[in-house]
Amino acid sequence: MATIKEIAEKAGVSRGTVDRVLHNRLGVSAEVSEKVRAIANELGFVPNKAGKILAACKQPITIGCLLPDIGNKFFSDIIDGFNFAEKELSDFGVSVKVEHIKGFDDSDHIAAIKKLASEKHAALCLTTLDLPEVQSVVQDIIQKGTPVISLNTDIPDTGRLCYVGSNYYQAGATAAGILSLITKEPQKVLIITGSYHIRGHNERIQGFTERLKEKNIPFVKMQTVESFDDDTQAYEQTLETLKWNYTINCIFIAGAGVAGVCRAVSECGLEKKIHIIVFDDIPISRKLLKENVIDFIICQQPFMQGYMAIKHLFDYLIDGKKVSPQNYITETVIKIAENIDTV
């Protein structure tokens, strides 16, 4: 609870000198530095957040975010989380700037990240691809001193501060768990993934299949197809597959494309006869849940992800030494018709 002022008095130096020492800035003699450090330690000095924040108001903080949200409803809750955090922190001089892009093309991502870097934000928050070229761009930014958080999908080996997002494997396993409560019948599954290159989709599938095995639910992957998170493609792929695979009784949709899949199922007259496993609470899925076309949705607290990413970065910028940034893994949430609406 000691303040800089107290340390300065006790050390017989000025507050400016103490500040220099504590920030490892040069221009202080070794002996003075040592003395100040000793006293600071002795007094258990921890900088006061309120003081820091107020002083920081002079140089407003901006946080730059990359979101591949164009045409993807899922991200709107994350954006709400950004906005909520921005509002909460606005009095502390924080503002959030989002770079919106579409899809998962690596060069688009790299261009957007470079653009954000050129804007000189105090920190970055990135939802991007874990590919070598992207990694090196991010590493570069981090080495130049800008803290980076990975959001919703991780880029582990870049030196990012932490990952904020869900555990996709657990989400898949949870889907298997709840399915195994609902039915004990053998599952003949059509798997529709957004892309083989999206880590989260792969992990969901893996979690699902492994857990079904552990639960001793007989299980056959009838087919796996890629929809590129596109409803039309999802529709066509589903229709095509169902035509030739009469025994499919479960469709596992690892990414987007729910509307397309359900249309195809409906046209085949299989509505409510097939278990459709869906992730993330977007309007269409919510509607289908309420109509009992699907039984449950596995969600990942996107609002919290957006909020926590900004909050974490702010805390780090203000309080860097004090907080050791940890991964923030949001919970795997099961939504059914009864608990999908927050009252």
Add this chain to the structure above:
Amino acid sequence: MATIKEIAEKAGVSRGTVDRVLHNRLGVSAEVSEKVRAIANELGFVPNKAGKILAACKQPITIGCLLPDIGNKFFSDIIDGFNFAEKELSDFGVSVKVEHIKGFDDSDHIAAIKKLASEKHAALCLTTLDLPEVQSVVQDIIQKGTPVISLNTDIPDTGRLCYVGSNYYQAGATAAGILSLITKEPQKVLIITGSYHIRGHNERIQGFTERLKEKNIPFVKMQTVESFDDDTQAYEQTLETLKWNYTINCIFIAGAGVAGVCRAVSECGLEKKIHIIVFDDIPISRKLLKENVIDFIICQQPFMQGYMAIKHLFDYLIDGKKVSPQNYITETVIKIAENIDTV
């Protein structure tokens, strides 16, 4: 974004005067007051949180909490939430003091609330009974100027700032929803409530039964018993009831006593043959879930409740005019073996 200083300059008065006007303190002439108010409005003045917080550091804030947590594991997550909030706000001069009591005896509650009131906290956070005598004590405290939040169980007509807690009716309905996914069979239910006088328990039961009806699950209440949230009583009551009611296939535990109920079920050789419906994630329930003795637990985010209660009160104290305190209803969370552990 105007500051008090700017308003003072523009109005040609001192900052002290502006401060007085904005806080409706007396000692300002009507015309000056009017002028200042006009300019503040014109400039869209909103006090800066960082400034307020720093200035507030001089008079440390304490928040007093009442928790009937003695002998009740459920509350430990709420306390964790208190502690987390306290840590986050400690640099702003906030500390939390919890008054621990046991059970739901009204005179105990009143005594504890009066004790908290005598300690002159900046605000109170109460988990208590919604009974007339308690209400009047709370109303009194509020009228004397101390803001109060109701936590986990509401006391609506007292003028409390807001309620932070769960929607018990929804929790009950969600239990019915998931049960109806698992089984379509007629339910012959033993209901074990903690107390007929605990609002949350009643609401859970109501939500459960009404939703089962809506779902067209045939449903008979075989028996309803009171356990007073005590394991021994729950055990004995369950044993007694199961002896004479061979057809019971569902036990709905609205409050505590899970360990006792499950022991009785086990002794009757009915383990995994009866659906046991359980609320709140406490160690024993978690264990039973992992052992598949129970299929799911309906939870209410107690950590979040504790955290948000403190945060809300702090925001109100600092920012009173800006934030209009709203009820904070935590989500109804379904936990199964796969998603009970946060990874």
Add this chain to the structure above:
DNA sequence: TTGAAAGCGCTACCAT
């Protein structure tokens, strides 16, 4: 290398 001081925005208190 170090000190002194101003300033972030607000509150509180003393002086007028």
Add this chain to the structure above:
DNA sequence: ATGGTAGCGCTTTCAA
């Protein structure tokens, strides 16, 4: 009724 000012804890800048 109003002004002036010190101070919360920290950062930054200018001067020595």
